[in-house]
Amino acid sequence: TPRVFSGIKPSGGLTLGNYLGAIKRFVGMQGQMQTIYCVVDLHAITVWQDPKALADMTREVAAGYLAAGLDPTQSILFNQSQVAAHAELAWIFNCVARVGWMNRMTQFKDKAGANAEKASLGLYAYPSLMAADILLYHATHVPVGEDQKQHVELTRDIAAKFNHDFKTDFFPMTEPVIEGPAMRIMNLRDGTKKMSKSGESDMERINMTDDADKIAKKLKKAKTDPEPLPETLDGLKDRPEARNLVEIYAALNETTAEAVIAEYAGAGWGRFKPALADLAVAKLAPIADEMGRLMADPAEIDRILGEGAQKAREIAQPVLAEAYDIVGLLRS
Ligand code: TYM
Numbered sequence: 001t002p003r004v005f006s007g008i009k010p011s012g013g014l015t016l017g018n019y020l021g022a023i024k025r026f027v028g029m030q031g032q033m034q035t036i037y038c039v040v041d042l043h044a045i046t047v048w049q050d051p052k053a054l055a056d057m058t059r060e061v062a063a064g065y066l067a068a069g070l071d072p073t074q075s076i077l078f079n080q081s082q083v084a085a086h087a088e089l090a091w092i093f094n095c096v097a098r099v100g101w102m103n104r105m106t107q108f109k110d111k112a113g114a115n116a117e118k119a120s121l122g123l124y125a126y127p128s129l130m131a132a133d134i135l136l137y138h139a140t141h142v143p144v145g146e147d148q149k150q151h152v153e154l155t156r157d158i159a160a161k162f163n164h165d166f167k168t169d170f171f172p173m174t175e176p177v178i179e180g181p182a183m184r185i186m187n188l189r190d191g192t193k194k195m196s197k198s199g200e201s202d203m204e205r206i207n208m209t210d211d212a213d214k215i216a217k218k219l220k221k222a223k224t225d226p227e228p229l230p231e232t233l234d235g236l237k238d239r240p241e242a243r244n245l246v247e248i249y250a251a252l253n254e255t256t257a258e259a260v261i262a263e264y265a266g267a268g269w270g271r272f273k274p275a276l277a278d279l280a281v282a283k284l285a286p287i288a289d290e291m292g293r294l295m296a297d298p299a300e301i302d303r304i305l306g307e308g309a310q311k312a313r314e315i316a317q318p319v320l321a322e323a324y325d326i327v328g329l330l331r332s
Pocket of ligand 1: 005006007008009010016017018019020021022040043129130133134142143144145146147148151182183184185186194195196
């Protein structure tokens with residue numbers, strides 16, 4: 001049976017990239033298949049997190065999911081550390097995955113930077129824990145942005161090696177679901193860099209908590225080139241900033257970049273940017289308001305996460321138990 005799993009790290013405020021590349025699509029898959037969504041706090045601590053900020057950020061990510069339309073009666077929503085089976089299966093996968101595989105992970109190289117010797121061992125083993133997240137639920141579909149593709153592919157390699165080593169077909173092959181116009185939203189000040197939670201200037205990203213004024217201001221000040229919008233999609237090649245704004249418009253408006261170009265062919269930024277700002281404010285400001293309302297009641301968020309963890313455990317426990325049996329880990 002098809003089952004969706006995905007996760008978001010509580011390592012900083014949610015951005016428009018997280019919303020368009022992940023959360024909005026997660027909500028769209030609700031009701032069609034079983035959907036399980038996670039706040040991956042164990043992944044967040046692979047780099048230092050202030051303990052109090054981590055707990056607050058875990059709630060903020062949960063609030064982002066809920067404000068965007070995740071319905072806890074239709075989807076399971078929980079934070080990773082409340083379901084111990086994630087860490088337990090990750091250990092088994094640490095013993096299945098090869099050091100050489102981890103060495104090829106581009107995200108480790110990016111995050112560890114020049115001094116990989118000083119990176120945490122957890123950051124290195126990060127993809128093993130991610131494979132455990134996915135395979136504990138026998139998830140078949142994993143909606144992610146472009147930057148997570150390599151990790152989901154590694155999950156397939158880990159599943160295949162486990163199955164091969166233990167002569168089983170226990171773990172399914174997982175598909176990364178990467179489709180639509182917003183799979184890689186770029187920085188608003190530099191179209192060659194990904195929009196991320198941790199960039200230095202607040203003007204380079206839209207946060208899911210930004211109010212209407214901030215959203216409009218950031219989009220109107222977004223870097224562009226001096227040319228008007230092209231007549232065809234092809235004309236966006238080598239214009240990363242222009243392409244990014246068109247893709248943001250398309251994703252927010254639930255259409256394609258092609259349709260946006262058709263509508264705004266030849267338009268100057270003086271016409272396109274205000275239209276984009278209006279659209280973004282109309283779609284995003286109500287979500288920011290709802291996040292604020294939800295975060296005013298942290299106990300309610302904690303309750304939802306606790307209930308979700310309970311449901312997640314019911315699925316994960318038998319899978320972990322069977323994996324232990326397959327490996328020969330004695331339980332008595
Ligand atoms: P994270 O927390 O960095 O990002 C969460 C999701 O948002 C997507 N995303 C973007 N999409 C488009 N444009 C952007 N600029 C952008 N920035 C982020 C990411 O691709 C991701 O889908 N390792 C994962 C979390 C994770 C996970 C998992 C995901 C842990 N276990 C299991 C799926 C399945 C991560 O760090 O995502």
